[in-house]
Structure formats: C-alpha cells, structure tokens
Amino acid sequence: xxxxxxxxxxxxxxxxxxxxxxxxxxxxxxxxxxxxxxxxxxxxxxxxxxxxxxxxxxxxxxxxxxxxxxxxxxxxxxxxxxxxxxxxxxxxxxxxxxxxxxxxxxxxxxxxxxxxxxxxxxxxxxxxxxxxxxxxxxxxxxxxxxxxxxxxxxxxxxxxxxxxxxxxxxxxxxxxxxxxxxxxxxxxxxxxxxxxxxxxxxxxxxxxxxxxxxxxxxxxxxxxxxxxxxxxxxxxxxxxxxxxxxxxxxxxxxxxxxxxxxxxxxxxxxxxxxxxxxxxxxxxxxxxxxxxxxxxxxxxxxxxxxxxxxxxxxxxxxxxxxxxxxxxxxxxxxxxxxxxxxxxxxxxxxxxxxxxxxxxxxxxxxxxxxxxxxxxxxxxxxxxxxxx
Numbered sequence: 001x002x003x004x005x006x007x008x009x010x011x012x013x014x015x016x017x018x019x020x021x022x023x024x025x026x027x028x029x030x031x032x033x034x035x036x037x038x039x040x041x042x043x044x045x046x047x048x049x050x051x052x053x054x055x056x057x058x059x060x061x062x063x064x065x066x067x068x069x070x071x072x073x074x075x076x077x078x079x080x081x082x083x084x085x086x087x088x089x090x091x092x093x094x095x096x097x098x099x100x101x102x103x104x105x106x107x108x109x110x111x112x113x114x115x116x117x118x119x120x121x122x123x124x125x126x127x128x129x130x131x132x133x134x135x136x137x138x139x140x141x142x143x144x145x146x147x148x149x150x151x152x153x154x155x156x157x158x159x160x161x162x163x164x165x166x167x168x169x170x171x172x173x174x175x176x177x178x179x180x181x182x183x184x185x186x187x188x189x190x191x192x193x194x195x196x197x198x199x200x201x202x203x204x205x206x207x208x209x210x211x212x213x214x215x216x217x218x219x220x221x222x223x224x225x226x227x228x229x230x231x232x233x234x235x236x237x238x239x240x241x242x243x244x245x246x247x248x249x250x251x252x253x254x255x256x257x258x259x260x261x262x263x264x265x266x267x268x269x270x271x272x273x274x275x276x277x278x279x280x281x282x283x284x285x286x287x288x289x290x291x292x293x294x295x296x297x298x299x300x301x302x303x304x305x306x307x308x309x310x311x312x313x314x315x316x317x318x319x320x321x322x323x324x325x326x327x328x329x330x331x332x333x334x335x336x337x338x339x340x341x342x343x344x345x346x347x348x349x350x351x352x353x354x355x356x357x358x359x360x361x362x363x364x365x366x367x368x369x370x371x372x373x374x375x376x377x378x379x380x381x382x383x384x385x386x387x388x
Contacts, residue, residue: 008049009058009275011041016274027133031126031277031336032368035361038281043288051282059276063341064244065268066276068226070156071248072261085143085318086150092314093151093332094158097122097306104302105356108295114353116166117346121360122303123162125155126336126368133372134331137379144324148331151311159338164242167349186236193232194243198250206254218256219263225251226264239345280340283354284361291355299359300366307333327378334371335364 019033041049049055101122106115130152134145168187202225206218225247233243251260289296312329320328343360346352 005052005054008055011049012037012055012275012278013271015041016278020274027372028368031340032365034274034277035281035284035365038278039284039286040281041278042282042284044284044286049282051279055275055279055282058272059279060240062268062272062274062276063241063345064226064230065264066273066337066341067160067241067244068222068248069261069265069268071245071250072252072257072264074153074157074249074252076249076253086147086154088318089147089311089314089328089332090151090154090158092309092317093125093155093307093311093329094123094162096310096313097303098162100302100306104295104298105352108291109353113169113351114356116169117342117351118356120159120162120166121335121339121342121346121356122306123155123159124335124338124342125152125159125307125332126334126338126364130331130334130371130375133375137376139379143320144327144331147315147320147328151314151328151332155332156338159342160242160245163342164238167239167345167351187238190233190236190238190242194229194246198246202247202250203254206251206256218259219267222247222251222256222260222264223267241341241345277337277340280344280357280361283344284358286358289355289358291359296359296362299356300363303335303363304333304367304370323378323382326382327375330371330374330378333367333374335360335367339364 015037016034019037020030021033023030023033040046042051098119100119102115102119105118106112109115130148131145134142134148139145164187206221226244229243229247230240231243234240251257254260308326308329310329311332312325315325315328316322339360343352343357347354347357
C-alpha cells in the first residue's frame with residue numbers, strides 16, 4: 001500500500017539514529033549500524049521493508065549530499081602542504097588494491113568492465129574508523145595519524161577520478177573506437193565546464209550573494225548547484241556523484257563554506273543519507289549470495305591485505321620505519337561510504353553482479369571491525385624507532 005512508505009521512512013529514520021548511536025558507542029562508524037538495520041528490516045531477516053522507487057530516489061539524493069560534503073571538506077591548501085609525506089602511501093594504497101580487485105573479479109567472471117569497477121571499489125578508504133581509534137590512543141596528531149588522514153583524502157580525490165574514468169569507459173563498453181573517443185571527449189568537456197564554471201561563475205556568484213540580497217538562502221542555492229553539477233555529470237555519461245563532489249570542492253573555496261557545510265550536512269544526515277545506507281542493507285540478502293564462500297573470503301582478505309601492503313610499502317619508500325609503515329597500512333584499511341556508493345551505482349548500471357555488492361557490504365563491515373583491534377595492537381604492542 002502506498003501509505004506504508006510513511007511508516008517505512010519513520011522506522012528507517014528513527015532506528016538508523018538509534019543504531020548509529022550504538023555503533024559510535026562501540027567505536028564503530030554509524031554506517032555499520034545503518035547497514036545492519038537494513039539487513040534486519042530487509043529480506044535476510046524480517047522482510048518488513050522493500051526498497052521501492054521512493055526509497056531508492058531518496059537514497060540517490062543522499063549520495064549527492066554525501067559527496068558534496070566530502071568535496072567541501074577537501075582542503076586543497078592542506079593537501080598541497082602535506083602531499084609529499086602522504087602521496088606515496090596513498091598511491092600505494094590505490095595501485096595494489098586496484099590490481100588485486102581487478103584481477104580477482106576478472107578471474108571470476110572474465111569481464112574487463114566488471115574487473116575495473118571492482119578495482120575502484122578496492123581503492124576506497126574510509127578513515128573515520130581509524131580517526132576514532134587514533135583519537136582514543138591520542139595518536140591522531142602523531143606522524144602516522146597525520147599521514148593516514150592526508151593519504152585518505154588523496155585516496156578520495158583519486159578514487160573519484162578513477163570512478164569518472166571507469167564509468168566513462170564502461171559507458172561504451174563494446175562500442176566502436178569513435179564512440180570511445182567521443183566518450184573521452186565528453187569527460188574532457190565535463191571537466192572544462194566544471195572548472196571554468198566553478199572558478200569564473202560559481203565562486204564569483206557566491207562571493208557576491210550579499211550584493212544580490214541572496215545570502216539568506218545560500219543553502220538552498222547550494223542544493224541547486226549540487227543538482228546542476230550532478231545533472232551535468234550524468235549528461236556527459238559520468239556518475240552524478242562526480243558532479244556533486246566538484247560542486248562541494250568549488251563552494252568550499254568561498255566565504256560561505258561553513259554555512260553551506262552545516263546546512264547540507266544537517267539536511268543530508270537528518271534524512272537522505274540514512275535512507276541511502278539502510279537502503280543498501282535492504283537490498284542485501286545473505287541467503288541469496290550465489291558466489292562461493294571462498295570467493296567472498298578472498299574478496300575481503302585481498303581488500304585488507306592490499307591496503308596494508310600497498311600503503312605500507314608507500315610509507316616505507318617515504319622513509320618511515322617498518323613499524324610505522326605497518327601502522328599507516330593498517331590505518332588505511334577501512335572501507336565505507338565510497339565503496340558502498342560505487343558498488344551500489346555499478347549494480348544499478350548493470351556493470352557488476354549483485355553478489356559483488358553483497359561482498360562489498362561484508363568487506364565494509366569486516367574492515368571496520370578489523371582496523372581498531374589491529375591499530376591498537378600496532379601502537380601498544382610493537383615498538384618503533386626512527387621517525388619522531
């Protein structure tokens with residue numbers, strides 16, 4: 001019945017906040033609680049709520065707000081300042097996991113497009129779990145903590161670019177060479193319009209809102225910009241979240257950064273974002289995974305090992321000793337929002353099978369549980385010499 005959607009949304013919003021608080025109590029990211037709520041309410045346990053078009057649409061808007069927030073939080077000056085120390089660990093944590101994920105996926109289904117998307121899923125880092133653990137250990141301001149946070153930011157930026165390229169290529173998978181070149185041309189057009197519009201139209205417009213008597217509706221205008229950039233991205237065959245991220249990146253350079261960030265965050269996290277993550281859990285059916293358990297286990301293990309080794313080697317190249325390189329590698333392990341977003345979008349575009357989405361959900365949960373224990377162990381049980 002149509003009116004049941006109101007009850008469904010009421011349950012999702014209320015319980016997502018409750019389970020999110022419980023997750024934080026156990027020093028886990030709120031997204032874990034939301035995923036579990038979706039699993040409980042979905043076909044795996046109760047089968048009480050089905051992810052209909054309304055829930056999926058609300059979730060899609062939530063993703064845009066989430067990536068917009070990631071863009072507005074990106075401090076380009078700070079990244080430039082700290083990039084020398086964090087760049088190599090970040091790239092190591094991208095290249096090796098991407099390779100592991102792509103090879104595993106290709107080995108399973110022999111589909112190059114699917115392999116590339118799974119590779120992107122493996123690159124994503126959600127540093128919230130590591131940050132909470134480092135704060136608890138009072139190590140966030142130490143060299144390892146700063147490197148982990150900055151490398152994760154670089155991961156986000158490179159991950160968005162990888163997603164843009166992969167989705168652009170797979171949009172014409174199997175097409176002619178001319179169509180592929182045309183798709184790359186559209187990607188280039190998107191970046192030209194985005195950068196030109198951001199620097200020469202968007203920033204000046206927001207910097208002069210008080211002259212236009214529009215500074216009292218700045219959050220509403222920001223929402224319009226998010227939707228405009230998302231539309232522009234999809235119109236050029238890219239992911240809408242790419243546009244949302246760049247909208248946040250440019251608005252983050254204006255004097256309204258704090259006000260817009262606060263307003264979008266409150267709007268998104270009070271409703272839209274929660275519905276997105278719970279919706280992913282609703283689509284997850286533990287008893288409907290056709291992939292062999294060994295494949296799922298390999299998916300999880302390779303995603304964890306790839307980050308530890310890749311980022312660890314990158315840190316070692318940068319001059320960190322073995323122990324601190326290990327700590328940085330472990331701190332880069334958690335997966336979260338970006339991995340789930342990429343997997344969910346890829347399933348919607350029929351680029352990967354639903355089994356890979358299920359494996360991604362399990363990977364996010366496993367990496368979030370694994371990281372605090374291993375990070376604490378690496379700081380409290382293993383000594384270090386060298387970098388101070």
